[in-house]
Amino acid sequence: MELLASFMQKHKELLEQQLRTSVMQMKAPEIIKESMLYSLEAGGKRIRPMLLFATIDAFGDKVEKGLLTAAAIEMVHTYSLIHDDLPSMDNDDLRRGRPTNHKVYGDAFAILAGDALLTYSFQLIAETAEVGAETKLKLIRELSVAAGAEGMVGGQVADISGENRRLTLDELEYIHIHKTGKLLAFSAVAGALLAGAPTAIVEQFRKFAHHLGLAFQIRDDILDLEGNEQKLGKRTGSDTFNHKSTYPALLTMDGAKKALVQEIAKAQGILQETGLNTGLLMELTDLVANRDH
Amino acid sequence: MELLASFMQKHKELLEQQLRTSVMQMKAPEIIKESMLYSLEAGGKRIRPMLLFATIDAFGDKVEKGLLTAAAIEMVHTYSLIHDDLPSMDNDDLRRGRPTNHKVYGDAFAILAGDALLTYSFQLIAETAEVGAETKLKLIRELSVAAGAEGMVGGQVADISGENRRLTLDELEYIHIHKTGKLLAFSAVAGALLAGAPTAIVEQFRKFAHHLGLAFQIRDDILDLEGNEQKLGKRTGSDTFNHKSTYPALLTMDGAKKALVQEIAKAQGILQETGLNTGLLMELTDLVANRDH
Numbered sequence: 117m118e119l120l121a122s123f124m125q126k127h128k129e130l131l132e133q134q135l136r137t138s139v140m141q142m143k144a145p146e147i148i149k150e151s152m153l154y155s156l157e158a159g160g161k162r163i164r165p166m167l168l169f170a171t172i173d174a175f176g177d178k179v180e181k182g183l184l185t186a187a188a189i190e191m192v193h194t195y196s197l198i199h200d201d202l203p204s205m206d207n208d209d210l211r212r213g214r215p216t217n218h219k220v221y222g223d224a225f226a227i228l229a230g231d232a233l234l235t236y237s238f239q240l241i242a243e244t245a246e247v248g249a250e251t252k253l254k255l256i257r258e259l260s261v262a263a264g265a266e267g268m269v270g271g272q273v274a275d276i277s278g279e280n281r282r283l284t285l286d287e288l289e290y291i292h293i294h295k296t297g298k299l300l301a302f303s304a305v306a307g308a309l310l311a312g313a314p315t316a317i318v319e320q321f322r323k324f325a326h327h328l329g330l331a332f333q334i335r336d337d338i339l340d341l342e343g344n345e346q347k348l349g350k351r352t353g354s355d356t357f358n359h360k361s362t363y364p365a366l367l368t369m370d371g372a373k374k375a376l377v378q379e380i381a382k383a384q385g386i387l388q389e390t391g392l393n394t395g396l397l398m399e400l401t402d403l404v405a406n407r408d409h
Numbered sequence: 410m411e412l413l414a415s416f417m418q419k420h421k422e423l424l425e426q427q428l429r430t431s432v433m434q435m436k437a438p439e440i441i442k443e444s445m446l447y448s449l450e451a452g453g454k455r456i457r458p459m460l461l462f463a464t465i466d467a468f469g470d471k472v473e474k475g476l477l478t479a480a481a482i483e484m485v486h487t488y489s490l491i492h493d494d495l496p497s498m499d500n501d502d503l504r505r506g507r508p509t510n511h512k513v514y515g516d517a518f519a520i521l522a523g524d525a526l527l528t529y530s531f532q533l534i535a536e537t538a539e540v541g542a543e544t545k546l547k548l549i550r551e552l553s554v555a556a557g558a559e560g561m562v563g564g565q566v567a568d569i570s571g572e573n574r575r576l577t578l579d580e581l582e583y584i585h586i587h588k589t590g591k592l593l594a595f596s597a598v599a600g601a602l603l604a605g606a607p608t609a610i611v612e613q614f615r616k617f618a619h620h621l622g623l624a625f626q627i628r629d630d631i632l633d634l635e636g637n638e639q640k641l642g643k644r645t646g647s648d649t650f651n652h653k654s655t656y657p658a659l660l661t662m663d664g665a666k667k668a669l670v671q672e673i674a675k676a677q678g679i680l681q682e683t684g685l686n687t688g689l690l691m692e693l694t695d696l697v698a699n700r701d702h
Binding site: 142143144145147148149152195199202204205222223224225227228230231232234235236238239242243248249250252253256257259260261263264265266269270272273274276277 | 435436437438440441442445488492495497498515516517518520521523524525527528529531532535536541542543545546549550552553554556557558559562563565566567569570
């Protein structure tokens with residue numbers, strides 16, 4: 117994991133610098149910038165930006181041309197966390213061991229910080245200097261589909277609608293594919309688009325990320341039952357406590373672990389088929405499958 | 410007002426059809442589409458889309474090429490109303506005589522419907538068939554600036570920050586220019602961009618709409634004190650009751666009325682300077698200045 121670790125460290129720093137610069141340069145009331153930055157700088161693995169960077173790298177292209185799109189993706193992801201944590205949604209007080217945005221800035225500024233991050237993300241893509249107008253429009257269209265009612269928002273709606281009842285495996289997959297899968301898939305698709313890939317290859321990356329996304333979620337459900345609370349930074353067993361449908365609950369723990377192995381195999385199989393230099397993406401996929409937090 | 414009335418009726422129908430079609434064709438959970446449509450179809454004057462259409466008309470260009478951008482603007486406006494009405498913001502139960510979105514669908518789905526509308530607006534612009542990629546990117550960038558922390562969201566933040574204290578005229582103008590002015594200005598700017606206007610003319614339309622926006626807000630404040638409750642569909646005097654700073658409070662009623670006349674004169678003066686066929690825009694400006702609801 118030497119290669120990926122140094123790649124991630126370097127590009128995480130680049131990304132975090134960009135996030136800070138992008139917000140600081142806005143001509144806006146200080147309090148909203150502070151609220152936006154509070155959540156953007158809460159840390160995390162930055163899996164989505166890394167997926168985008170590693171995809172560009174697979175084409176041998178310059179990773180830096182994905183910097184603004186990566187920042188946009190992280191802003192959309194962060195906005196979704198802020199809104200999901202609100203009292204009227206999941207009502208979470210803590211995220212990654214820190215008070216959630218609305219606990220610090222109040223519900224109104226939390227909602228508005230989320231709104232501002234979502235809005236800004238489209239601007240950042242539009243301002244990318246290194247690619248042509250047609251590519252940027254494709255990115256914007258894809259991001260809107262991935263993040264909106266047909267994607268992430270739709271997944272959150274289905275998740276809320278399905279609370280406190282036992283879901284079928286199809287319903288559970290709908291939620292995950294939309295709530296987390298679509299934005300993950302966009303990260304890979306965006307990397308391929310930025311690298312100028314033809315449509316067929318772009319679609320291979322979409323499929324790869326689809327399986328990666330399912331693996332990500334199955335691993336999440338397994339960790340909630342078997343993980344180390346200290347490493348996770350949250351209590352285990354919360355899904356059971358909250359009557360959430362999970363893969364282990366529907367498939368048994370053994371079945372869930374088999375499903376995880378299958379999804380990883382599918383994801384890595386597609387990577388190999390591309391014939392590209394996908395070493396980093398292979399490692400990133402292993403990381404998702406084996407992560408302990 | 411014959412000319413404008415028939416223009417508005419015809420294009421209002423076109424717009425409302427487009428809003429409905431755009432939402433209905435989404436592959437998303439029915440409940441979120443219903444919530445989005447509930448607020449989109451709450452009526453209203455559709456001032457922003459009309460401003461966009463009338464601006465395209467001033468260039469003698471086809472108004473229909475602005476249809477998706479007009480729908481996008483109305484979606485952004487509607488999302489802002491849904492979020493502003495939330496208990497943690499203005500806590501309004503009624504809008505245009507109907508229960509607000511969160512009273513019908515609950516806070517979570519109201520927040521998500523707003524998020525989905527905002528997200529979808531960028532997609533609609535990206536899908537406009539009648540103009541080139543560069544123009545669409547300009548529109549997306551302008552919409553993001555107008556709607557985000559540097560525009561509408563920033564205005565709402567300043568409005569909340571300024572509650573329950575007496576504002577200076579500068580502070581009051583900052584709020585209005587950002588909270589309502591920037592999206593109004595975008596409507597005119599977008600019309601000019603869609604019609605292929607050179608930058609200097611685009612900027613004239615931005616200035617025109619800036620003064621129109623201030624006139625709109627001054628009229629709003631006057632109506633809150635002198636308007637007819639039945640026509641307004643809401644109680645008068647609510648600004649005083651809520652300790653809101655207003656133009657009449659800061660300038661006296663006489664001063665506010667003079668300021669209104671001045672802003673309208675500036676707006677119409679700029680229209681004349683363009684040398685374009687601005688009959689509809691002149692009428693629209695009069696309508697804003699004299700509206701009774």
